[in-house]
Amino acid sequence: MNFVADHESLHATGLDRLSASNSAEFKQQVLLRMSATCRLVELDCSTVRFIDSDGLGTLVGIHKRLAVNDGKVRLHQPSPTVRQLLRLLHLDEIFEVTP
Amino acid sequence: MSAEAVSAARREFRTSLRLEITCEFAAVRAAVLEVRAWLAERGLPEADLSAWELALAEAVNNAVKYSKANARQLPVGIEISLGERDVEARITDHTAGFDWPEEVDLPDADSESGRGLFLIKSLTDYSTYLRHTGENILVLRRARTAPAKTNLPDVCQLQNRLTDAEMALTDMTAELSSSYESLVALFRYSSELGAHADLKDFSQRLLKDLMQIAEADYAVLRLVSTDGNKLQTLLILPGDSNVQLDAVDMADALASVEAAAARNCEDIWFGPEEPLGKHDPLRAVMPTGNGICHAFFVANQPVGTATLGRQRADKPFTAAQLSLLHTFVDFLAIQIVNARLLDERTAARVTRRELEIAADIQRSLLPSTIPACLPFEVAAACQSALQVGGDFYDIIPAADGALLLVIADVMGKGVPAALFAAVLRSTIRSMPQLFDQPGELLATANRTLFPDLSRVDMFITAQIAYLNPRRQKIISANAGHCPMLVCQRKTAVATAVSESGFPLGIEPMTRYAQVETDLPPDAAVLLYTDGLSETRNAGGDMLGEEKLLPMFAQAIMQTSDALAGKEFLLGSLDDYSNHQPLLDDHTLILIRHLA
Numbered sequence: 001m002n003f004v005a006d007h008e009s010l011h012a013t014g015l016d017r018l019s020a021s022n023s024a025e026f027k028q029q030v031l032l033r034m035s036a037t038c039r040l041v042e043l044d045c046s047t048v049r050f051i052d053s054d055g056l057g058t059l060v061g062i063h064k065r066l067a068v069n070d071g072k073v074r075l076h077q078p079s080p081t082v083r084q085l086l087r088l089l090h091l092d093e094i095f096e097v098t099p
Numbered sequence: 100m101s102a103e104a105v106s107a108a109r110r111e112f113r114t115s116l117r118l119e120i121t122c123e124f125a126a127v128r129a130a131v132l133e134v135r136a137w138l139a140e141r142g143l144p145e146a147d148l149s150a151w152e153l154a155l156a157e158a159v160n161n162a163v164k165y166s167k168a169n170a171r172q173l174p175v176g177i178e179i180s181l182g183e184r185d186v187e188a189r190i191t192d193h194t195a196g197f198d199w200p201e202e203v204d205l206p207d208a209d210s211e212s213g214r215g216l217f218l219i220k221s222l223t224d225y226s227t228y229l230r231h232t233g234e235n236i237l238v239l240r241r242a243r244t245a246p247a248k249t250n251l252p253d254v255c256q257l258q259n260r261l262t263d264a265e266m267a268l269t270d271m272t273a274e275l276s277s278s279y280e281s282l283v284a285l286f287r288y289s290s291e292l293g294a295h296a297d298l299k300d301f302s303q304r305l306l307k308d309l310m311q312i313a314e315a316d317y318a319v320l321r322l323v324s325t326d327g328n329k330l331q332t333l334l335i336l337p338g339d340s341n342v343q344l345d346a347v348d349m350a351d352a353l354a355s356v357e358a359a360a361a362r363n364c365e366d367i368w369f370g371p372e373e374p375l376g377k378h379d380p381l382r383a384v385m386p387t388g389n390g391i392c393h394a395f396f397v398a399n400q401p402v403g404t405a406t407l408g409r410q411r412a413d414k415p416f417t418a419a420q421l422s423l424l425h426t427f428v429d430f431l432a433i434q435i436v437n438a439r440l441l442d443e444r445t446a447a448r449v450t451r452r453e454l455e456i457a458a459d460i461q462r463s464l465l466p467s468t469i470p471a472c473l474p475f476e477v478a479a480a481c482q483s484a485l486q487v488g489g490d491f492y493d494i495i496p497a498a499d500g501a502l503l504l505v506i507a508d509v510m511g512k513g514v515p516a517a518l519f520a521a522v523l524r525s526t527i528r529s530m531p532q533l534f535d536q537p538g539e540l541l542a543t544a545n546r547t548l549f550p551d552l553s554r555v556d557m558f559i560t561a562q563i564a565y566l567n568p569r570r571q572k573i574i575s576a577n578a579g580h581c582p583m584l585v586c587q588r589k590t591a592v593a594t595a596v597s598e599s600g601f602p603l604g605i606e607p608m609t610r611y612a613q614v615e616t617d618l619p620p621d622a623a624v625l626l627y628t629d630g631l632s633e634t635r636n637a638g639g640d641m642l643g644e645e646k647l648l649p650m651f652a653q654a655i656m657q658t659s660d661a662l663a664g665k666e667f668l669l670g671s672l673d674d675y676s677n678h679q680p681l682l683d684d685h686t687l688i689l690i691r692h693l694a
Contacts, residue, residue, distance in 0.1 A: 052160065056214060094209070
């Protein structure tokens with residue numbers, strides 16, 4: 001897991017999965033590095049093979065933090081399976097999904 | 100999924116993977132990946148792999164997340180079973196359990212939890228949660244996605260197929276090894292065959308072993324009745340239960356899984372998901388739990404059903420245990436059919452013995468010597484057909500050097516006919532005072548025998564002739580028997596004496612006319628049974644009295660004594676039948692005036 005942060009954003013890369021086994025740690029790392037004025041958390045999903053409901057719940061929690069600053073979570077290049085999952089759960093309506 | 104589809108899906112060959120993981124999230128991911136790889140090796144497409152990866156992760160995560168504090172040291176069980184049509188997963192947890200919802204709504208978009216169950220429901224076709232004290236089982240099932248159709252399999256597909264074949268071989272080898280115990284049992288039974296003739300005892304020991312190996316608590320064995328309409332109980336195990344099961348009507352396939360299995364030629368599983376019908380008789384033995392019913396057949400004919408049951412509802416029988424049931428019961432079916440064949444052979448042997456007895460009786464009735472009655476000479480024969488009939492003849496010395504000649508045919512075959520012949524012989528022999536009045540003799544014999552004959556719907560045809568050498572006459576009376584034939588050598592013509600009354604045993608008060616026939620020198624008389632006149636030639640034509648008359652005349656013309664005449668006549672009959680075995684007894688008495 002690698003993070004690059006500035007005042008307004010946090011970029012997370014190198015994640016292979018986001019599931020019950022690592023989502024708590026992921027959330028902790030993000031909150032630790034996120035500035036108070038952060039308005040965007042972008043997760044590079046090109047390396048993410050698997051996300052489960054715990055992982056998605058974590059992203060929803062981060063989204064709620066950002067919403068205070070009118071911010072958002074961006075998922076960059078998720079796999080077709082993850083896209084399908086987001087659609088199934090209507091989470092593509094609250095996260096920004098970029099190709 | 101319909102009940103038929105469920106049972107059909109379970110009858111197929113399934114291969115399975117069983118894992119146990121420690122109760123922690125870190126172990127879940129590795130287990131899910133192992134399952135994914137196992138399914139991938141067996142050719143499941145990516146869509147199915149992704150679906151199972153996520154559904155399993157959700158399910159096993161829940162098993163870890165909600166595990167009771169005092170049960171964290173217990174493993175979480177994962178069992179995957181792959182069939183031709185679907186994949187089934189069973190996750191065993193040690194949580195407090197919860198009521199599995201019929202429907203799960205998607206939580207609000209900003210909710211951080213509550214999506215797991217929704218995902219499980221969305222990704223599977225069937226799910227149920229079996230709750231039990233201490234542990235629960237989540238059962239998930241998803242139909243396999245049909246593979247995309249391509250004309251030429253690529254290298255990857257071929258490799259997958261090869262892998263499948265190798266895995267199947269490995270599975271079969273493993274199953275063979277695990278069948279060692281059953282093989283040993285079956286060999287033991289084979290060696291005991293013959294030593295134990297009692298089918299029930301044999302079945303009981305076989306079923307007990309099967310129950311132990313297949314971990315069953317109950318077993319019921321039923322056999323199809325000989326008329327094929329019912330399933331009759333042979334065994335209920337354990338034997339100490341006092342339950343009685345009435346026979347099941349084979350037509351009652353709706354109420355009884357046993358009848359349904361036998362009629363539809365299928366294995367039927369029952370349990371919490373597919374409970375026994377309200378009126379299924381098996382409920383008396385297996386009120387709860389689950390089981391399998393297997394119908395067994397020999398030469399496409401249902402022989403019976405065997406049902407195994409388990410008290411625990413959450414532990415259904417596996418495909419391997421069903422195979423075990425098949426092996427044992429099919430072995431038993433062969434023994435049952437063999438036992439029935441043995442019974443039939445025994446019955447045939449009894450029948451053969453009965454015929455031998457009848458033949459002995461018939462032989463014992465015939466006179467060993469023929470008394471002289473000059474100037475007449477008498478010859479007689481009784482040739483038995485393959486199936487012993489009721490023919491007999493008797494030649495009894497009478498007063499003044501006369502002879503009483505009796506020839507009779509008891510309707511029917513075998514021992515009963517032979518016994519009535521014996522009774523008739525004794526009855527006649529007990530009335531020497533009536534020997535010179537054959538008509539009265541027949542009437543008295545009829546009155547005596549009528550009650551016994553009519554009770555068993557039998558009758559006897561008989562001809563009695565009193566040969567008086569002094570007056571050179573024969574006085575005859577006939578009870579429905581073939582007419583006496585008389586031949587005069589000088590005319591070379593034979594004629595029939597056709598006067599006749601009812602056979603014995605038809606009417607109690609029948610009167611029989613007596614006919615007196617002169618027997619001048621060179622005259623000959625033939626008394627015979629219908630076996631002679633009903634002799635058939637190669638074309639199937641019956642000889643009949645018309646052709647017997649000239650045949651008899653020729654025998655007299657060509658020979659000079661009774662014995663030679665008899666042999667000539669029998670030879671002519673044999674020629675006529677083209678030397679075929681007799682269809683009926685050939686019995687005759689030939690009398691010749693030698694002077």
